[in-house]
Amino acid sequence: MSEDVHxxxxxxxxxxxxxxxCADFEAHLxxxxxxxxxxxxxxxxxxxxxxxxxxxxxxxxxARVMDEIAVTAxxxxxxxxxxxxxxxAPADATVTALADHPRRRRFTLIGVxxxxxxxxxxxxxGIGSAVQDRQQQLAFEKDVMMVTSAPDAHAMDxxxxxxHLVMSERMDAVVVMGDDAPMPHDGMEYQLWLVMxxxxxxxxxxxxxxxxxxxAMMHAGFDGVVAFAITEEPHGGSEAxxxxxxxxxxx
Amino acid sequence: xSSDRHLRAVDDSYHAPDGVTLxxxxxxxxxxxxxxxxxxxxxxxxxxxxxxxxxxxxxxxxNISGAVYGTALRVVRxxxxxxxxxxxxxxxxxxxxxxxxxxxxxARAWILTIAHRRAVDRVRSEQAHTTRLRHHGKxxxxxxxxxxxxxxxxxEWEAARVRAGLAxxxxxxxxxxxxxxxxxYTHREVSEALDIPLGTxxxxxxxxxxxxxxxxxxxx
Ligand SMILES: [Zn+2]
Numbered sequence: 001m002s003e004d005v006h007x008x009x010x011x012x013x014x015x016x017x018x019x020x021x022c023a024d025f026e027a028h029l030x031x032x033x034x035x036x037x038x039x040x041x042x043x044x045x046x047x048x049x050x051x052x053x054x055x056x057x058x059x060x061x062x063a064r065v066m067d068e069i070a071v072t073a074x075x076x077x078x079x080x081x082x083x084x085x086x087x088x089a090p091a092d093a094t095v096t097a098l099a100d101h102p103r104r105r106r107f108t109l110i111g112v113x114x115x116x117x118x119x120x121x122x123x124x125x126g127i128g129s130a131v132q133d134r135q136q137q138l139a140f141e142k143d144v145m146m147v148t149s150a151p152d153a154h155a156m157d158x159x160x161x162x163x164h165l166v167m168s169e170r171m172d173a174v175v176v177m178g179d180d181a182p183m184p185h186d187g188m189e190y191q192l193w194l195v196m197x198x199x200x201x202x203x204x205x206x207x208x209x210x211x212x213x214x215x216a217m218m219h220a221g222f223d224g225v226v227a228f229a230i231t232e233e234p235h236g237g238s239e240a241x242x243x244x245x246x247x248x249x250x251x
Numbered sequence: 252x253s254s255d256r257h258l259r260a261v262d263d264s265y266h267a268p269d270g271v272t273l274x275x276x277x278x279x280x281x282x283x284x285x286x287x288x289x290x291x292x293x294x295x296x297x298x299x300x301x302x303x304x305x306x307x308x309x310x311x312x313x314n315i316s317g318a319v320y321g322t323a324l325r326v327v328r329x330x331x332x333x334x335x336x337x338x339x340x341x342x343x344x345x346x347x348x349x350x351x352x353x354x355x356x357x358a359r360a361w362i363l364t365i366a367h368r369r370a371v372d373r374v375r376s377e378q379a380h381t382t383r384l385r386h387h388g389k390x391x392x393x394x395x396x397x398x399x400x401x402x403x404x405x406x407e408w409e410a411a412r413v414r415a416g417l418a419x420x421x422x423x424x425x426x427x428x429x430x431x432x433x434x435x436y437t438h439r440e441v442s443e444a445l446d447i448p449l450g451t452x453x454x455x456x457x458x459x460x461x462x463x464x465x466x467x468x469x470x471x
Contacts, residue, residue: 011438016435017437046460
């Protein structure tokens with residue numbers, strides 16, 4: 001019997017259960033820590049699926065929702081009966097848990113770190129490049145997402161195939177990303193540079209297009225930076241540009 | 252401290268300038284598609300909304316209404332219906348915000364689960380079982396929002412990540428998830444549509460989701 005209920009895990013996560021099965025499974029969660037843990041993890045997976053569908057809703061929706069919540073009573077924290085998990089936290093415990101939240105701690109760290117260094121580091125990859133370790137790729141994707149979704153992120157054209165450059169002063173970072181980029185000459189890679197107001201170039205990451213697609217990121221302060229440039233450099237990159245820029249984006 | 256920030260992802264070919272330390276980022280943190288910047292905020296906003304803050308709820312709306320509406324649209328496939336579903340779901344988020352438990356999942360997942368369930372309920376009541384079975388096919392392509400170039404690039408990036416993830420699944424895992432998640436099939440309907448035993452349908456849904464979880468490192 002409980003074997004059967006366990007097996008509803010997958011269907012439950014994607015909403016493929018009847019109301020009755022849903023109730024059975026939620027009752028089961030109160031007694032099964034393994035399923036409870038899996039539910040928490042797997043709902044993050046469906047959140048990714050849902051987020052990828054994001055489309056701006058009609059503008060009128062906002063006003064309708066706000067009007068309706070203005071006249072909609074809320075359940076109170078103490079009336080938390082249907083918990084998908086066993087324990088019911090009092091309001092104070094909820095606050096504590098939030099303060100301990102690993103992502104929030106990490107987020108604070110990031111803010112301090114990014115503000116304190118001129119150039120932290122840069123990284124570039126071809127999208128889907130097989131040589132990249134999976135972990136590295138995921139960490140990289142996440143860092144890129146943080147920059148491109150920063151509140152002050154703004155995008156500029158970059159003339160390397162069909163590409164953009166996104167910079168965020170808040171994140172002290174710049175991302176270049178695009179498609180349809182030509183391959184550099186044999187033995188060469190692309191390298192990103194920060195061009196300073198005194199004409200010096202600060203070295204950024206090197207990157208290679210993969211089937212035309214590329215993405216690279218650099219952490220840097222933008223004081224005194226007047227432009228971003230891309231050159232072709234020997235494999236591994238250079239400390240100073242050795243060729244004329246093939247693309248320049250002025251700030 | 253600063254080296255905590257970066258870089259597990261550093262490219263081997265990149266040589267850091269002198270005096271720059273490269274570190275590794277922390278482990279086990281959630282990768283949320285909208286970016287940690289917005290996501291970290293959402294848990295706290297939802298907690299504030301639970302205590303009656305309309306201002307916090309407005310920020311939640313601005314953060315996640317696109318995903319709520321988009322999820323609904325993908326499942327119910329009708330803009331008017333999707334709008335109704337999104338409204339119901341968002342009002343439910345407001346009403347039941349006190350039930351959100353930050354240690355049991357992210358606010359984003361909690362909200363999008365509500366939206367998806369509402370959408371599935373709607374599609375099940377609107378469409379007869381047979382109609383849905385007849386429409387079994389490839390999911391429709393959706394339009395990306397075009398109001399902001401960064402959001403657009405970001406949406407494309409996310410969609411590409413999902414496509415790449417689904418492509419790593421076995422055929423049965425992928426089909427089962429598409430039918431159940433995007434089309435609102437029950438596990439019985441999934442087993443019928445794919446002509447596989449019920450137990451297999453349930454298992455493929457679970458394995459497929461777990462494989463995506465491992466690929467995307469979304470465990471918390
Ligand atoms: Zn269980």
